[in-house]
Structures are given as structure tokens and as C-alpha cells.
Amino acid sequence: MLPATTVSSLPVPRLVVMVGLPGAGKSSYLRSIGAQAISSDAVRLMLADDETDQTINGRVFATVTYLLRQRLELRRPVTYLDATNLVRRDRRGWLQLGREYGARVEALWFDVPLEVCKARNAGRGRVVPEWVLDLMAARFVPPSEAEGFDEVRKCPARGK
Ligand SMILES: Nc1ncnc2c1ncn2[C@@H]1O[C@H](COP(=O)(O)OP(=O)(O)OP(=O)(O)O)[C@@H](O)[C@H]1O
Ligand SMILES: [Mg+2]
Numbered sequence: 081m082l083p084a085t086t087v088s089s090l091p092v093p094r095l096v097v098m099v100g101l102p103g104a105g106k107s108s109y110l111r112s113i114g115a116q117a118i119s120s121d122a123v124r125l126m127l128a129d130d131e132t133d134q135t136i137n138g139r140v141f142a143t144v145t146y147l148l149r150q151r152l153e154l155r156r157p158v159t160y161l162d163a164t165n166l167v168r169r170d171r172r173g174w175l176q177l178g179r180e181y182g183a184r185v186e187a188l189w190f191d192v193p194l195e196v197c198k199a200r201n202a203g204r205g206r207v208v209p210e211w212v213l214d215l216m217a218a219r220f221v222p223p224s225e226a227e228g229f230d231e232v233r234k235c236p237a238r239g240k
Contacts, residue, residue, distance in 0.1 A: 094158045095148070095178040099165045099223045100190025100235075101216055102208040103201030106162055109190070109235060118147045119162035132206060145177065152181035159183075166220045168227050175228040187223035187232045 098106040098117075110117045121131040123143045128136050144161070151159045165171050171187070178185035194217045201208050223232050 090155055091157060093152060093155050093181065093183045095152070095174065095181075095183045095185045096158060096160045097165055097171060097174050097185065097187050097223070097229075098160065098162050098190065099171070099187050100192060101166070101194065101197045101220070102164065102213060103197035103199075103204070104190035104192040105200065105235070106164075106190055110160055110162055115158075115160045117160035117162040118144055118151070120144055121162070123147075132208075141173075145173070148174075148177055149181075152177070152183060160188075164216065165223075166216055168221055171223065171227065179228075184230045185228070187229045189223050189232060189234050191222075191234045 098110070100106050107117075107119065107121070110119075120140055123140050124133050124136065125131040127133075127139055127143065144163070148159060148161065161174060163170070165174070165187075175185050194213065197217075198210060198213055201213060202210075223229055225232055
């Protein structure tokens with residue numbers, strides 16, 4: 081535990097929560113800025129040798145939470161969480177976690193039309209079934225400051 085005077089003089093860390101459908105371009109964007117993101121798909125791959133395995137979600141999100149805590153305890157200036165985070169329930173825990181560490185919690189919303197997500201999804205190695213994308217799009221609730229984010233930004237459009 082750092083003394084209170086040290087903590088108060090440190091810059092406020094940022095926790096950036098990605099929000100967007102599969103194929104929206106979240107991971108590509110993070111790669112393009114060279115961010116060392118914590119990704120639920122990368123954790124799935126590490127734990128189950130399969131980044132699509134949805135049967136181990138409890139372990140995946142426990143591991144993601146553990147990794148986020150490590151970065152927040154290390155007071156890294158910015159931590160990106162790469163997951164779809166489509167509904168408030170998915171996001172609530174990250175907001176609480178960020179608050180616990182005095183972080184500024186931001187949503188980075190990939191506001192990409194469903195048809196574009198479908199086309200990009202179809203053109204990559206790991207294809208999410210189209211009916212799953214339809215279900216996810218129907219459930220989607222846009223992130224808002226009302227739910228607790230310090231800021232909600234839409235990701236700048238890159239390409240078509
Ligand atoms: N701005 C863009 N313009 C054109 N193609 C893009 C753009 N962003 C991503 N793509 C392509 O779309 C596909 C999906 O992108 P990506 O894997 O980054 O999506 P994602 O949001 O991380 O999806 P998931 O939630 O399933 O991980 C990739 O093949 C990627 O190359
Ligand atoms: Mg991704």
C-alpha cells in the first residue's frame with residue numbers, strides 16, 4: 081500500500097472499456113495503436129486453446145478481472161479491456177472495478193452498422209455465426225454516462 085500523499089500525486093489511471101459487436105474492429109483498432117489490451121478472447125485461447133470457447137466464461141472473466149486488478153494496482157496510465165460489453169450488465173463490474181482503484185472509466189464504442197460487422201466477420205478466420213450476431217445486435221444497449229462512464233467516445237471510423 082502506497083502512502084496517501086504518494087497516491088494523490090499520481091495521475092489518475094484510465095480504464096477504457098471497448099464496446100462493440102463481433103467484427104466491429106475493436107481488436108484491430110487496439111493493434112493499430114499498439115495497445116497492450118486485456119482481451120477476453122486472448123484469455124479463452126490461453127485457458128482452453130480456443131478463442132471461441134464460450135463454455136468457460138466464468139474462468140475467463142475471473143482471469144480478466146485478475147489481470148485488470150494487476151494493471152490497476154500497478155497504476156498503469158491506461159488499461160484497455162477488449163470484449164464486446166454489449167449490455168449494462170456486462171459493463172457494470174468494470175465500472176465498479178475502475179471506481180475501486182480511483183480510475184477514470186471510459187467507454188470506447190465501435191458504432192459500426194450490423195451489416196458492416198457481418199461482412200467483416202465473414203471475411204476473417206474466426207467467423208461468428210450470423211444468427212449469433214443478429215441476437216447480439218438485438219440485445220445491444222449503447223453505453224452511456226448515465227450508467228457511470230466518465231466519458232463515452234465513438235471510435236473514429238477507419239476505412240470502409
Ligand atoms: N476499420 C476497418 N476497416 C475495414 N476492415 C476492418 C476494420 N476494422 C477491422 N476490420 C476487419 O474486420 C475484421 C474484424 O475485426 P476485429 O477482429 O478487429 O473485430 P472485433 O471487434 O475485435 O471482433 P470480436 O468481438 O469478434 O473480437 C478483421 O478481419 C479486420 O481486419
Ligand atoms: Mg476482437
